[in-house]
Amino acid sequence: MRKLAKKGNMNERIDVALYKFRSRMSSYPPGMCPLAMYRSFLQMSMNQSCGKCIPCRDGLVEVERLLESILNGDADMETLDKMRSMCHMIVETADCAVGVVAANMVLDSMEEFADEYESHIKSRRCVENVTQTVPCITLCPAHVDVPGYIALIKEGDYAGAIQMIRDKNPFPTACAMVCEHPCERKCRRSIIDEPINIRGLKKYAVDQVSAEQVDTPKRNVSTGKKIAIVGGGPAGLTAAYFLALMGHKAVVFEEHEKLGGMLRYGIPEYRLPKARLDEDIAAILKSGDIEVHCNTRIGKDIPFETLHSEYDAVFLGLGAQIGNRMPMENADCKNVIPAADFLQEVANGRPMDLTGKKVVLIGGGNVAMDAARTAVRLNAKTIHVFTRKRDDLTALPSEIEGAMQEGVRFQTLLSFLNIEADKETKDVCAVWLQPQIVGEYDNFGMVTTEHSSNYPYRFKCDVLILGVGQRSDTAAFEEAGVPTVRGRIHADETCMVEGMEGVFSGGDCVTGPSTAINAIAAGQVAAYNIDEYLGYHHKVHCKVSAPPAMPNKCVPTGRAEIEERDPFERKCDFLHVEVPMTAEEAFREADRCLRCDHYGCGSMEGGRYI
Numbered sequence: 101m102r103k104l105a106k107k108g109n110m111n112e113r114i115d116v117a118l119y120k121f122r123s124r125m126s127s128y129p130p131g132m133c134p135l136a137m138y139r140s141f142l143q144m145s146m147n148q149s150c151g152k153c154i155p156c157r158d159g160l161v162e163v164e165r166l167l168e169s170i171l172n173g174d175a176d177m178e179t180l181d182k183m184r185s186m187c188h189m190i191v192e193t194a195d196c197a198v199g200v201v202a203a204n205m206v207l208d209s210m211e212e213f214a215d216e217y218e219s220h221i222k223s224r225r226c227v228e229n230v231t232q233t234v235p236c237i238t239l240c241p242a243h244v245d246v247p248g249y250i251a252l253i254k255e256g257d258y259a260g261a262i263q264m265i266r267d268k269n270p271f272p273t274a275c276a277m278v279c280e281h282p283c284e285r286k287c288r289r290s291i292i293d294e295p296i297n298i299r300g301l302k303k304y305a306v307d308q309v310s311a312e313q314v315d316t317p318k319r320n321v322s323t324g325k326k327i328a329i330v331g332g333g334p335a336g337l338t339a340a341y342f343l344a345l346m347g348h349k350a351v352v353f354e355e356h357e358k359l360g361g362m363l364r365y366g367i368p369e370y371r372l373p374k375a376r377l378d379e380d381i382a383a384i385l386k387s388g389d390i391e392v393h394c395n396t397r398i399g400k401d402i403p404f405e406t407l408h409s410e411y412d413a414v415f416l417g418l419g420a421q422i423g424n425r426m427p428m429e430n431a432d433c434k435n436v437i438p439a440a441d442f443l444q445e446v447a448n449g450r451p452m453d454l455t456g457k458k459v460v461l462i463g464g465g466n467v468a469m470d471a472a473r474t475a476v477r478l479n480a481k482t483i484h485v486f487t488r489k490r491d492d493l494t495a496l497p498s499e500i501e502g503a504m505q506e507g508v509r510f511q512t513l514l515s516f517l518n519i520e521a522d523k524e525t526k527d528v529c530a531v532w533l534q535p536q537i538v539g540e541y542d543n544f545g546m547v548t549t550e551h552s553s554n555y556p557y558r559f560k561c562d563v564l565i566l567g568v569g570q571r572s573d574t575a576a577f578e579e580a581g582v583p584t585v586r587g588r589i590h591a592d593e594t595c596m597v598e599g600m601e602g603v604f605s606g607g608d609c610v611t612g613p614s615t616a617i618n619a620i621a622a623g624q625v626a627a628y629n630i631d632e633y634l635g636y637h638h639k640v641h642c643k644v645s646a647p648p649a650m651p652n653k654c655v656p657t658g659r660a661e662i663e664e665r666d667p668f669e670r671k672c673d674f675l676h677v678e679v680p681m682t683a684e685e686a687f688r689e690a691d692r693c694l695r696c697d698h699y700g701c702g703s704m705e706g707g708r709y710i
Contacts, residue, residue, distance in 0.1 A: 333361020338623025344388025399576020463567025
């Protein structure tokens with residue numbers, strides 16, 4: 101009994117060690133040499149080998165030795181062929197999954213990173229521009245100096261933090277409320293405990309000082325150039341902001357009554373209070389020569405050809421505001437509505453009366469979660485969310501958890517078959533669902549499904565909301581000759597539209613429905629490339645710099661989360677659900693930052709990311 105107890109304790113200790121090592125794996129920095137990364141994966145697989153079969157026990161060791169020689173620049177192309185043959189032998193002869201999976205992993209790397217293998221063998225180095233960078237800065241689509249503004253928050257300089265955010269992103273308040281914070285994904289603090297709550301700290305800064313009260317950088321002298329910007333959403337306003345600071349005149353055309361795009365008309369009030377959004381917009385409009393024309397639709401009120409001929413450049417920053425419908429019978433019933441349209445109706449003050457009604461929602465993205473939680477606030481009797489796969493629940497985990505807390509019910513492994521309408525009223529009265537079973541994983545690591553042997557079943561409902569994606573309204577631009585591919589404007593990575601002189605585009609109309617920070621990044625890239633196209637090379641200079649880095653504190657410390665109001669209280673209104681951080685929480689969280697811009701793997705110059 102004593103031996104068994106000791107063995108159990110040892111297993112527990114090993115489990116803890118593996119959990120901590122998993123944290124190190126999850127915090128691999130961007131820009132890491134892929135061959136070095138695969139070598140570390142291979143070494144972990146070698147440690148899993150039981151040692152009973154020679155292909156796994158000795159073969160993986162030999163593969164690791166060959167891979168090390170490639171990394172050290174001591175190999176030739178014959179080494180690569182030998183490693184490939186060794187891996188195939190292990191796949192064919194190993195007794196268990198340890199050897200097979202490890203060898204296949206190396207074979208996959210040889211196919212996926214063939215250029216890296218060739219570069220290490222011929223040039224004895226990584227492919228050009230492959231280098232470790234500051235993870236939070238790299239993974240922020242707008243490349244905001246995250247360690248810099250966290251350090252300013254730690255110093256109590258909230259206005260300085262907002263200015264540093266605005267160096268790349270003119271929507272500090274909106275992003276503090278709704279950003280999906282990809283910057284936290286590879287935070288190196290994960291090696292110690294958990295990622296820094298970057299969005300929470302940003303929110304704390306804008307809660308202390310209104311963004312509208314913080315001065316924007318000084319505007320450059322006027323260039324006399326005029327740029328037409330179609331769309332007053334995050335992409336369009338970001339482009340207008342940077343172009344105005346550079347000295348150009350930005351003329352924004354927005355089809356809605358107010359600016360903001362999907363930030364205003366697609367995100368519910370309880371997540372992003374529109375008064376807070378207006379703080380960002382007011383600061384943007386004060387940054388330079390920006391002229392705004394609302395209730396103006398290009399292609400209807402003003403021909404696109406007029407913009408193209410009368411302005412020095414044009415930026416198309418259309419949002420994806422049209423909700424998709426399914427091509428099936430009864431999809432046009434009046435109580436069948438796309439999630440994007442449903443949210444826009446609420447934002448425009450025309451909400452559906454859902455009192456006492458059973459609502460079904462198809463889809464699992466962030467827009468679907470917004471629609472489900474909005475339906476709760478419109479007094480729906482029940483809200484059921486159905487998805488085909490668990491992988492289809494792509495919304496932020498916090499959004500899914502919030503919806504569950506508010507009473508939304510979820511069920512996966514159900515395929516949506518068709519809509520049943522009442523013969524007299526022609527309104528939807530039920531949906532038909534087919535149970536699914538899981539199958540193999542595809543090449544992207546997503547599980548596949550197939551029909552179960554269980555029969556389809558009928559589920560009654562009064563309203564059906566379709567959270568199955570959105571699209572941009574590009575018809576007028578297609579007629580004017582703007583090239584599109586499957587309803588998306590065809591633009592390159594510099595945001596220049598293929599084959600159209602002086603026309604640029606970015607955001608959802610190019611990439612498809614995406615996040616606000618991705619649209620902001622596109623607007624920033626477009627602004628700088630429009631400036632280059634016009635013959636300039638302006639720089640927007642940040643007024644502040646990051647404070648000196650203090651020694652790291654590597655003591656494991658809990659992460660400060662953004663708390664929310666009680667679910668039974670918040671589901672009854674549209675007031676903001678999040679509770680502000682306290683000063684103690686914010687300072688302690690800021691103190692957890694490891695300042696990778698100074699101590700870590702990235703390089704900084706003059707406070708700006710290279």
